Amino acid sequence: MKHRNKSLTAMMAAGTALAVALTGCSGSNGTSVDTSTPAPAGAAEAPKDGKIVSSPLTLSYFVQMSGNPAPGVKSYNDMAAYQETEKKTGIHIDFQHPATGQEKNQFNLLMASGSYPDVIEWGWGDYPGGGVGAMNSGVIIPLNDYIAKYAPNLTKLLTDNPEIKKAISTDDGRIFAFPFLRSDPYLRTYFGLGIRQDWLDKVGLKMPETIDEWHTVLKAFKENDPNGNGKADEIPLLIRKDTMLNFSNVFLNAWGISARFNLDGGKVIYGPIQPKYKEFLQTMRNWYKEGLIDRDYAGTDDKQKDAKWTGELVGVSELAVGGGIGKYTTAMAGKNPKFSLVGAPYPVLNKGDKPVLGQVEPIFNSVGAAITKNNKHVVETVKWLDYKYGQEGAMLFNFGIEGKSYTMKDGFPAYTDEIMKNPDGLSFATSLGRYAVPFGGPFVQDKRYQEQNAALPQQQNALKTWMDVKNDGWLPPLSFTNEESTRLAAIMTDITTYRDEMFDKFIMGAEPIENFDKYVKTIQGMGIQEAIDIQEAAYKRYLKR
Structure with missing residues (x-):
């Protein structure tokens, strides 16, 4: 438990530091790191207008729509933050949104097809073996070298916050996605x-x-x-x-x-x-x-x-x-x-x-944008994704367009009445969805968003x-090998179904509480100890990262 306490404390401290970094993502000279930053050694020279590409480029991107879309927002291309990002970077995105309620089914069909878009944004904990499994099966590619060379904004965040790097890395040190990061403890409980x-x-x-x-x-x-x-x-x-x-x-x-x-x-x-x-x-x-x-x-x-x-x-x-x-x-x-x-x-x-x-949510909950093996423009994609981790991109995706969805008041990005008191009666999340998507995506969530989302006393x-909870008994997000993931799924699918059925029977009185020991023996016979051993092994690997 001492190891867990130290890890949680370090992550909370790192998250607080990251919240400060988000307001600037600045270099040592105080200048912000964005797409206009000189490219690292080995990278192609950026166009003089600051865009990532000198000729039009379209990337395909699979991602589910967040929350209740605002009227007229049928795709993320209808959102102001993405429209502005296209102007800044020169890259157009062909969004592929799964139907509401069919997200997981359509994701599974996509995986089975073998024909992948350039980018897939997903909660990779749901994939067999997680991000490790997706890389090992050849669906997505490791990003470490690309991030080091072509993603200065994310690189700075990881350098300044080692616990963040630990959280988004696999046991063998690979990074499989540009992560959605909750930078502050205030953001991880809702x-x-x-x-x-x-x-x-x-x-x-x-x-x-x-x-x-x-x-x-x-x-x-x-x-x-x-x-x-x-x-x-x-x-x-x-x-x-x-x-x-x-x-x-x-x-x-x-x-x-x-x-x-x-x-x-x-x-x-x-x-x-x-x-x-x-x-x-x-x-x-x-x-x-x-x-x-x-x-x-x-x-x-x-x-x-x-x-x-x-x-x-x-x-x-x-x-x-x-x-x-x-x-x-x-x-x-x-x-x-x-x-x-x-x-x-x-x-x-x-x-x-x-x-x-x-x-309480972890800083990284496995949701991130991964680049697939079919992507023919990896460097440009990495630069486009990295834009969101710079000051300009972070403001866009947390707050939208200055003067429309927010205004700066004494250095604080205050949402406008269109968002906070929408004249059409739209909810906070829906009205903000015309401009930004701070609820999830490959960027750092800003505490100042939640302070206004939860504005009522x-x-x-x-x-x-x-x-006001200890929360030191939670497991961190773990990485499993393909074999471990397969076994866990095989064991826990049946156990979870049985647990759920017995819960109702015990609560409603269909099964007497006196039969609890019999229920435990049944779960033991279904292989729960093997599942515990797999979790324990993965936890020990996490501590050694």
């Missing part, structure tokens, strides 16, 4: 528990901290008609099943484990077979039996969740800071002035303890609350 503060006030209770206090609050929400409609229709707790099992463990974390692999005393464990998991299941079973958990938790989708929140039926749920706290607070402002939704601390077992595990306080 999700947690939300609770109706006005309901708490109405039932006369304080913000719960322990599991026992949470039970008291949820019971009061059920029995005391906090929505004031005279009906016993309150849903004290709505937790999506996928969230409970795969994302942020909003209640399971109180026991110091996750629903997947995590660290315990520096060793890799699989949470769902630990004795503590049985205690968690028993608690959730009791709450479900008492009617404290939504009866339809397993089948509730996003639209249904929205309807329950805006219908004033829900007291507590897992929420994103923008798409939850911000969305519902804004939606209810005119309907119910007393509506007060705030971030709640992750629960603990004992009063005064600090939460053990919460939602309720959102800012929620982030502070959700960040």
Whole structure:
């Protein structure tokens, strides 16, 4: 665990330093490093107009569209940041966007075709063997030498922040993609528990901290008609099943484990077979039996969740800071002035303890733009991608166009009213999507984006609350060999399916908690120890990078 603590601390320090670097990406003389920077030795001389190419060049690029596209934005070529980048670099991009909801299927079809575009932007952790597997299978190429010669902006970031280089490199030191980087700890937490503060006030209770206090609050929400409609229709707790099992463990974390692999005393464990998991299941079973958990938790989708929140039926749920706290607070402002939704601390077992595990993203979460073997213009592509890591490119993709989507106020890029108070009623993310895409892509995300995305006091306080977690039990992003990845997929596909099925059976009472040991033996028989050993070996390699 000491190794993990040192690594996490170093990464957070590196991220803070990187946030400073983002505001300038400057050389020692204070001048910014962009495409106009003299090319390193071995690179072709840049055109005198500062563009990357002297004659038109088109590159093909596979990437899914982020969020809800703004009206008229059918491709990233309709986005101002990319239009401006084309003017600056002279390179046109032929974007290939998979259909919404079909992203993974179309990515798999693309991989099977053997005919690849020049660039593929993807979460490479989903590829068999990750970025290592994609390089070893010949889909994408290693980028180390190209970055060193033709990407001065990214090179400077990696030189100034060794932990960033460690995070984006494989165990053998290769870099497989231009990464999306969350440069500051403030950017890596955006999700947690939300609770109706006005309901708490109405039932006369304080913000719960322990599991026992949470039970008291949820019971009061059920029995005391906090929505004031005279009906016993309150849903004290709505937790999506996928969230409970795969994302942020909003209640399971109180026991110091996750629903997947995590660290315990520096060793890799699989949470769902630990004795503590049985205690968690028993608690959730009791709450479900008492009617404290939504009866339809397993089948509730996003639209249904929205309807329950805006219908004033829900007291507590897992929420994103923008798409939850911000969305519902804004939606209810005119309907119910007393509506007060705030971030709640992750629960603990004992009063005064600090939460053990919460939602936190790594600096690099495997999402990045990789160059494929079919690319005939690698050097030009590298220079084009590197533009986003310079000051000019970073401002474009985080904030858009000065004077239109943002204005500089005392050195701070403040989004305009078109973004913050859109006259057409578009959300922050949608209106900003006409100009920039700070939610993800091969560049460094700027803290100042999130400070405005989460501009409401309720959102800012929620982030502070959700960040107050130890989080030293999470595994860093790991690299697996092709053989390891194949075995992990073969083992964990069946185990995960069985875990999910048994979760519902235990919670709903179809399977008695007394059968937990039988459930554990079943998972052990499915090869979980081999999967743990693979994770442990990959973790040890990570520590030696």
